[in-house]
Amino acid sequence: MSDDVSNAMDADAVVLRDVSFAYRAGTPVVARCSLRAPRGRILALLGPNGSGKTTLLKLIAGALAPDQGVVERAGLVGYVPQLLHLSFAYSVLDVVLMGRARKIGLFATPSRRDVDAAMTALGRVGMKTFADRSFDELSGGERQLVALARALAADAEILVLDEPTSALDLRHQEIVLRWMQTLVRDDGLTIVFSTHQPQHADAVAHDVALVHGPGRVDVGPAEQMLEAGLVGSLFGVAMRRVVANPQRDPEGTLVVDFAIARYRGMHRY
Amino acid sequence: MTDTGTVHEQQSRRVRLVLLALSVLLGALMLLSLCLGRYPVSPLTALQILWSGMTGFVPSVAAWTDTDVLVVSTVRLPRVLVAAIAGGALGLSGATLQGLFRNPLVGPQVVGISNGAAWGGVVAILLGANFVGALAWTFGFAMLALVAVFALSRLSGNTSILSVVLAGIIVSAFFTALVGLAEFLADAERQLPGIVYWLLGSFATVTSTSLWVIGVPVLVAGVPLLFMRWHVNVLSLGDETATALGLRAPQLRWLVLCLVAMLVTAQVSVSGAVGWVGLVVPHIARRLVGPNHQALMPASTLLGALYLLGMDDIARTMAEQELPIGVLTALVGTPVFAVVFWRSQARGWVRE
Amino acid sequence: MAGAAWQARTVVDQRGKTHEFRTPAERVVTIAIPLYWHFLTVDGSEKRVVGANAVAVEQMRDGIVSRVFPGASAVPTAVTRGGTFTPNVEALLALQPDAIFQWADRGNALVDVLDAVGLRTLGVKNTNAESDIDAWIRMSGAAAGKVARADSIIRYMRGGNNRFDAMTANIPATQRPRVLMLTEYSRQITPSGPASYGNLIIRRAGGINAATADGTVSIEQVLAWNPEVILLTPFESKTPADLMRDPLWSRTPAARARRVYKLPFGLTRWGGYGPESPMLLAWLTTLLHPAQPGIALRDEMRAAYRTLYRFNATDADLDQVLQMNVNRASAGYARFQATSRP
Numbered sequence: 008m009s010d011d012v013s014n015a016m017d018a019d020a021v022v023l024r025d026v027s028f029a030y031r032a033g034t035p036v037v038a039r040c041s042l043r044a045p046r047g048r049i050l051a052l053l054g055p056n057g058s059g060k061t062t063l064l065k066l067i068a069g070a071l072a073p074d075q076g077v078v079e080r081a082g083l084v085g086y087v088p089q090l091l092h093l094s095f096a097y098s099v100l101d102v103v104l105m106g107r108a109r110k111i112g113l114f115a116t117p118s119r120r121d122v123d124a125a126m127t128a129l130g131r132v133g134m135k136t137f138a139d140r141s142f143d144e145l146s147g148g149e150r151q152l153v154a155l156a157r158a159l160a161a162d163a164e165i166l167v168l169d170e171p172t173s174a175l176d177l178r179h180q181e182i183v184l185r186w187m188q189t190l191v192r193d194d195g196l197t198i199v200f201s202t203h204q205p206q207h208a209d210a211v212a213h214d215v216a217l218v219h220g221p222g223r224v225d226v227g228p229a230e231q232m233l234e235a236g237l238v239g240s241l242f243g244v245a246m247r248r249v250v251a252n253p254q255r256d257p258e259g260t261l262v263v264d265f266a267i268a269r270y271r272g273m274h275r276y
Numbered sequence: 277m278t279d280t281g282t283v284h285e286q287q288s289r290r291v292r293l294v295l296l297a298l299s300v301l302l303g304a305l306m307l308l309s310l311c312l313g314r315y316p317v318s319p320l321t322a323l324q325i326l327w328s329g330m331t332g333f334v335p336s337v338a339a340w341t342d343t344d345v346l347v348v349s350t351v352r353l354p355r356v357l358v359a360a361i362a363g364g365a366l367g368l369s370g371a372t373l374q375g376l377f378r379n380p381l382v383g384p385q386v387v388g389i390s391n392g393a394a395w396g397g398v399v400a401i402l403l404g405a406n407f408v409g410a411l412a413w414t415f416g417f418a419m420l421a422l423v424a425v426f427a428l429s430r431l432s433g434n435t436s437i438l439s440v441v442l443a444g445i446i447v448s449a450f451f452t453a454l455v456g457l458a459e460f461l462a463d464a465e466r467q468l469p470g471i472v473y474w475l476l477g478s479f480a481t482v483t484s485t486s487l488w489v490i491g492v493p494v495l496v497a498g499v500p501l502l503f504m505r506w507h508v509n510v511l512s513l514g515d516e517t518a519t520a521l522g523l524r525a526p527q528l529r530w531l532v533l534c535l536v537a538m539l540v541t542a543q544v545s546v547s548g549a550v551g552w553v554g555l556v557v558p559h560i561a562r563r564l565v566g567p568n569h570q571a572l573m574p575a576s577t578l579l580g581a582l583y584l585l586g587m588d589d590i591a592r593t594m595a596e597q598e599l600p601i602g603v604l605t606a607l608v609g610t611p612v613f614a615v616v617f618w619r620s621q622a623r624g625w626v627r628e
Numbered sequence: 629m630a631g632a633a634w635q636a637r638t639v640v641d642q643r644g645k646t647h648e649f650r651t652p653a654e655r656v657v658t659i660a661i662p663l664y665w666h667f668l669t670v671d672g673s674e675k676r677v678v679g680a681n682a683v684a685v686e687q688m689r690d691g692i693v694s695r696v697f698p699g700a701s702a703v704p705t706a707v708t709r710g711g712t713f714t715p716n717v718e719a720l721l722a723l724q725p726d727a728i729f730q731w732a733d734r735g736n737a738l739v740d741v742l743d744a745v746g747l748r749t750l751g752v753k754n755t756n757a758e759s760d761i762d763a764w765i766r767m768s769g770a771a772a773g774k775v776a777r778a779d780s781i782i783r784y785m786r787g788g789n790n791r792f793d794a795m796t797a798n799i800p801a802t803q804r805p806r807v808l809m810l811t812e813y814s815r816q817i818t819p820s821g822p823a824s825y826g827n828l829i830i831r832r833a834g835g836i837n838a839a840t841a842d843g844t845v846s847i848e849q850v851l852a853w854n855p856e857v858i859l860l861t862p863f864e865s866k867t868p869a870d871l872m873r874d875p876l877w878s879r880t881p882a883a884r885a886r887r888v889y890k891l892p893f894g895l896t897r898w899g900g901y902g903p904e905s906p907m908l909l910a911w912l913t914t915l916l917h918p919a920q921p922g923i924a925l926r927d928e929m930r931a932a933y934r935t936l937y938r939f940n941a942t943d944a945d946l947d948q949v950l951q952m953n954v955n956r957a958s959a960g961y962a963r964f965q966a967t968s969r970p
């Protein structure tokens with residue numbers, strides 16, 4: 008799986024080489040992991056809860072430093088945590104402006120240009136009208152979009168999203184997935200996101216990493232990795248694939264089969 | 277679709293207006309305070325003295341005595357300035373700490389700084405340290421208390437609101453115990469009165485020297501802190517998020533905490549541990565200008581100055597005796613905080 | 629007091645408990661601080677005291693008291709533990725005292741623990757009333773078996789009061805200076821207000837108490853009170869000269885007229901009621917009313933110390949007591965010099 012990791016960086020947005028990490032010595036959460044996220048594409052980290060997806064994402068985003076190995080990034084990373092929780096009722100614009108932290112001097116406050124950039128970022132996820140709303144009045148999906156906008160406001164070229172859809176209802180799952188696709192397609196961003204729902208990976212990802220646990224991460228093209236047998240063994244359940252690829256209706260709306268109900272002992276996705 | 281940019285501008289205009297109004301109020305209260313006092317100087321005379329002091333203009337028939345001038349310029353002016361500066365320092369400290377700890381229940385006393393500083397001052401008295409030494413001890417222990425509270429609250433792995441408050445109670449109690457031990461061991465004739473006086477604190481003996489003692493550190497720490505106010509927003513997201521957003525969060529956080537400790541040290545050095553200012557004032561400021569620290573920190577500074585100056589005016593004019601300022605601020609602060617606490621709790625119940 | 633012989637056996641302490649002394653107490657402990665000094669005065673010696681409060685013992689180290697009672701600063705002090713007045717019961721039992729003087733107005737626990745182990749505990753109180761000090765002296769006399777001497781000391785103190793009450797009775801209010809007595813002024817300003825004993829002293833000496841409040845006040849309040857005489861107690865470390873140099877305090881009529889004085893420090897700090905208070909009244913009356921005839925302070929002091937303590941005070945001793953050096957720049961103080969005679 009790590010044979011072509013040493014390829015030139017110009018094709019890849021993120022490259023991990025033999026990365027290991029442990030919160031407590033002796034119990035590694037990530038062990039000798041190598042993977043790459045090709046530029047302008049979406050990489051999904053698929054795996055059960057507790058397999059180390061979030062830690063891997065934090066290593067990619069630089070929020071954590073690896074104990075061993077190297078993480079290379081070919082651009083600015085915007086990290087979007089799983090649940091954006093605020094202790095204070097900041098406005099949506101305030102929240103998005105914080106994405107500009109890199110660009111605002113320690114003794115300075117946001118300038119007109121920063122506000123414009125934040126508004127543009129909000130526009131890119133269709134949330135411009137929410138700018139003056141209080142963040143804690145938003146729904147989960149809206150919050151996720153604001154978090155996306157915050158990453159965009161930083162002029163990030165690589166977005167790292169931790170479980171962007173897991174806390175959302177179906178409508179907002181679709182909205183967030185659609186914006187992820189749009190950002191990659193229209194703006195040439197690279198997205199790495201984690202999920203434990205195969206159909207979400209199937210819906211948008213070009214590449215999929217199956218995260219089994221420390222020491223075992225298998226990466227490959229989505230259509231290859233999302234084979235029912237592989238996914239089934241990843242989650243330890245029998246699975247049957249229902250829809251091979253997402254489709255678009257004539258208006259451009261994403262059509263995904265979200266049938267995830269248990270069916271005679273089988274999981275369909 | 278509303279033009280949100282305009283709404284944003286309207287909001288910042290509103291904030292500017294509030295800050296301007298608070299500044300004007302503070303200026304007015306300072307003038308009024310110069311006219312108040314136990315020594316009879318008519319308000320008009322007090323203002324004329326101030327005017328002539330600033331402009332050098334002396335009317336041909338001076339309507340005041342030398343003592344009037346001294347009372348206004350040497351007694352009231354430093355005291356009014358020191359009370360306002362101390363209040364501003366506490367208001368700013370409180371708003372900053374609440375942002376940094378992501379916790380509306382913290383203030384300089386809750387996170388142990390005040391008690392740490394008080395113990396530092398006691399150590400300085402016991403060791404017979406000089407003025408600079410006393411400041412160093414006070415600041416050192418204020419910082420130590422802060423580090424201890426921070427470390428303790430992190431022990432559990434999560435920095436919940438409760439764990440910070442509990443850690444603060446533990447650290448404060450420890451330093452209070454040390455102070456108690458020192459009071460017991462101190463020389464009753466030479467050291468004990470000094471310790472008791474230091475712990476009590478008061479604006480009653482403020483002189484122009486006190487103005488330097490509090491003014492310089494507050495300027496040195498407060499001005500950079502106010503300039504960094506927007507970054508407190510980012511720090512309030514927590515270290516991990518702030519780091520992901522590109523800040524060197526742990527370093528920045530400790531820098532900010534250092535500056536806060538300096539502010540509180542300066543205030544404690546002049547007037548003893550005054551509670552219920554840093555905790556309460558930011559809540560009122562938040563109602564005026566919202567939670568964004570960019571507006572909240574200046575508003576809290578001005579409001580703190582107004583509040584403590586007002587309280588000190590009461591302390592020095594209500595009776596012939598000086599009323600203890602800490603008792604007054606607690607008397608007013610606790611019910612206000614109870615209401616704030618009750619409201620936020622009630623809100624929390626509706627939401628969750 | 630004729631017919632007081634029965635008091636040699638029985639005395640009622642200030643909590644109403646009766647104590648009987650068949651023989652004079654030979655092993656006395658004083659936990660209440662001022663009782664050490666009062667017992668020494670009545671007994672005339674430190675030989676019977678086997679334990680005393682550390683604070684009281686410390687006060688015997690310097691000044692003329694260290695010459696009058698040379699052994700008083702070497703008395704064991706391990707009679708308290710924890711708080712200043714909390715008895716160390718085991719240490720006290722080991723000392724086998726036959727009288728303990730202890731505060732009876734600071735919570736019952738301080739005396740109850742002593743009663744519980746059967747130690748004879750004389751409870752004392754201080755309500756700023758002269759009768760309290762009389763009681764201390766009377767109890768000391770009963771314990772030491774020197775009732776007559778105790779009574780004569782009480783008579784001497786009362787005599788001082790009566791003498792100066794009479795001397796100043798006819799001074800009209802317009803001629804009574806406003807006097808401000810300060811426990812401290814530099815760190816915080818703590819006047820002797822209406823509730824203090826200083827209030828009575830000032831009145832007896834023919835003054836008016838400038839302070840109309842007790843507690844801590846501001847300099848502005850002092851300026852509003854406009855005192856014509858300022859007295860500093862020995863608790864204050866700064867001197868009259870310091871006060872008169874201060875830009876604010878120098879505005880008071882007292883400082884302008886240089887009528888700022890440090891209270892004398894005899895065997896104890898002057899300022900309260902006690903064996904030295906007739907001298908204090910003589911001192912203060914002289915300063916408040918310099919034209920008042922009939923007071924020869926140094927002679928009176930010499931006589932009093934000889935009578936009370938069999939102590940022959942030298943001129944240097946009296947200079948020290950009167951704080952001649954500290955008060956040298958104060959108005960009218962030259963009259964107290966050894967060479968001058970009023």
